[in-house]
Amino acid sequence: MKLKQRIEQIMNLVFFVCGMVSIAAVALITVYMVWAGLPAILKIGPVDFLLGTVWKSTASEPEFGILPFIMTSVWGMFGALLLGVPVGVFTAVFLSKLAPPKVAAAVRPAVELLAGIPSVVYGLIGMIVLVPAVMDIFGLKSGSCLLSAILVLTIMVLPNIISVSETALRAVPKEYEEASLGLGATWIETVFKVSIPAAKSGIVAGIVLGAGRAVGEAMAVMMVAGNVANMPGLFKSVRFLTTAVASEMSYAADGSLQKQALFSIGLVLFVFIMFINWALHAFLKRGEDR
Amino acid sequence: MSHSAKRNLKGNICKALVYGSAILTVAILVGILGYIFVRGLPHISWQLLSTKPSIIRNTVGILPNILNTLYMIVLTLLIALPLGVGAAIYLTEYATSKRFIAIVEFTTETLAGIPSIIYGLVGMLVFVQVLGLGVSLLSGSLTLVIMILPTIIRTTQESLKTVPAGYREGALGLGATKWYMIRTIILPSCLSGIITGCILAVGRIVGESAALLFTAGSATVIASNIIDAYSRGGGTLSVALYIYASERGEFEVAFAIAAILLILVFLINMATRFAQKSLNGKEQVK
Known part of the structure; x- marks a missing residue:
């Protein structure tokens, strides 16, 4: 009996420790990002760092301004959402409201497959298909530019927007739609004027999730954006917050201001993402409460 | 009009x-x-799949990358599975404080939203430098463990919620201790949920590149034994695809790897559907 109680106590403790792991992981990540990212920001000066428009990390008189990266990430995010939201939400409407069950059963796995494709594969397709196409269509010297990155990101955020919006649209109470139909509205009018507004907070959650993915994506955009630290322009070669970290990390010397500054960029990205996470949490919560 | x-x-x-x-x-x-x-x-040829890159013969092979991917999946799941399932069990079976549950669920959600490049940075700082594990498959695996935890916790939790309360009451009423009940009643009934979590996690591990580039590197050496394999750096298939496409311009190899990855993703999606179907089937029986 004694032994049994002892085992019970031990297992209780073991499961408690497992439960603590995700809290510990978030704490660990936060502490290390701040610890590694803050020194360079203080050394360079927060204003020069965040609002400086010139990034010359390897020049003899280096300059560390990351405004180009911040603006590129913001542009990339809004560009991808601008194109991805209509297509994604309409596809979700199709899947949840208009498609015959058999067609929906065929399209849904396709969307899941799109979500499962590794980002490097998107990058490869972008590099070989999209970049030359953009170059030809717009008569550019090189197709590696913000526009190509936005197009790749658009495809990558689609599955997020579609699956979250579809779940929200399915959760709209039948009575709402039936009432609208009973008042003489057609089905398509009902969907657009009743179902979509009723599923609003879920759809917004899907969009925010997509925004998080667009801001956080590194490898795919690294392969198509050209990687020059310009202020953003649709046809200019640009660097995102993520790719700024990834492209110099492999050769920056340990302990150098350059490497510290890369961690600072990581910290800025982290703050962005935490803000988006918080917004996502708020919208999901609001959807649940209703 | x-x-x-x-x-x-x-x-x-x-x-x-x-x-x-x-x-x-x-x-x-x-x-x-x-x-x-x-x-x-x-x-995709037998030579590509079964050899390592050779400068002398001027051939490219992806066997080391295939092996690294497998090593990475095995170790990551070995660590993440008990942790994730344990966390889910604590949340649904043990935890009494609503506040604590909410905090754990919020942090899990947060982990799921952190982009892989941040995991790469933290993994490099913590595992590679502070803990001194170097650029190795072990560092890469530990980084991926944190990354896939939310997936395993969430899917296990979902399936634990579908285990009827009557099962628990029945077992406890017959005098079983809590751990005995979990071991013999709860875990077997949520097995398909755990399997679904595993399959989804494998999908993420296979597709991951940004988190591994700085923690596990991109080497293509075939290790002689297990310890050697984990203490050495090595690139998985996705990392190799990136290196071949962006740094070496070997697009034929890159497309071959991409095709292999897509086939894997396809199989993983089918397996997930299958696991979920058997889960739903069981629910209806109850």
Whole structure:
């Protein structure tokens, strides 16, 4: 009996420790990002760092301004959402409201497959298909530019927007739609004027999730954006917050201001993402409460 | 134009937008799959799959990358599975404080939203430098453990919630201790949920690149034994795809790897559906 109680106590403790792991992981990540990212920001000066428009990390008189990266990430995010939201939400409407069950059963796995494709594969397709196409269509010297990155990101955020919006649209109470139909509205009018507004907070959650993915994506955009630290322009070669970290990390010397500054960029990205996470949490919560 | 004609037109425009978007989404997927397979499948050969790159013979092989991917999956799941399932069990079976549960769920959600490049940075700082594990498969695995924890916790929790309360009450009423009940009743009944979590996690591990580039590197050496394998750096298939495409310009190999990755993703998706179906089937029986 004694032994049994002892085992019970031990297992209780073991499961408690497992439960603590995700809290510990978030704490660990936060502490290390701040610890590694803050020194360079203080050394360079927060204003020069965040609002400086010139990034010359390897020049003899280096300059560390990351405004180009911040603006590129913001542009990339809004560009991808601008194109991805209509297509994604309409596809979700199709899947949840208009498609015959058999067609929906065929399209849904396709969307899941799109979500499962590794980002490097998107990058490869972008590099070989999209970049030359953009170059030809717009008569550019090189197709590696913000526009190509936005197009790749658009495809990558689609599955997020579609699956979250579809779940929200399915959760709209039948009575709402039936009432609208009973008042003489057609089905398509009902969907657009009743179902979509009723599923609003879920759809917004899907969009925010997509925004998080667009801001956080590194490898795919690294392969198509050209990687020059310009202020953003649709046809200019640009660097995102993520790719700024990834492209110099492999050769920056340990302990150098350059490497510290890369961690600072990581910290800025982290703050962005935490803000988006918080917004996502708020919208999901609001959807649940209703 | 009469009012009803206007109404009709509006409805048709909306319908056209909806159908057009759905067709576009499917077309994008079909286009990507078709292009990768057409350019990639012809370059998959036995020599590519079964050798390592050789400068002398001027050949490229991806056997080391395949092995690294497998090593990475095995170790990551070995660590993440007990942790994740344990966390889910604590949340649904043990935890009494609503506040604590909410905090754990919020942090799990947060982990799921952190991009892989941040995991790469933290993994490099913590595992590679502070803990001194170096750029190795072990550092890479530990980084991925944190990354896939949310997936395993969430799917296990979902399936634990479907285990009827009567099972628990029955077992406890017969005098079983809590751990005995979990071991013999709860875990077996949520097995398919755990399996679903595993399959989803494998999908993420296979597709991951940014988190591994700085923690596990991109080496292509075949290790002689297990300890050697984990203490050495090595690139998985996705990392190799990136290196071959962006740094070496070997697009034939890159497309071959992309085709292999897509086949894997396809199999993983099928397996997930299968696991979920058997889960739902069991629920209906109850």
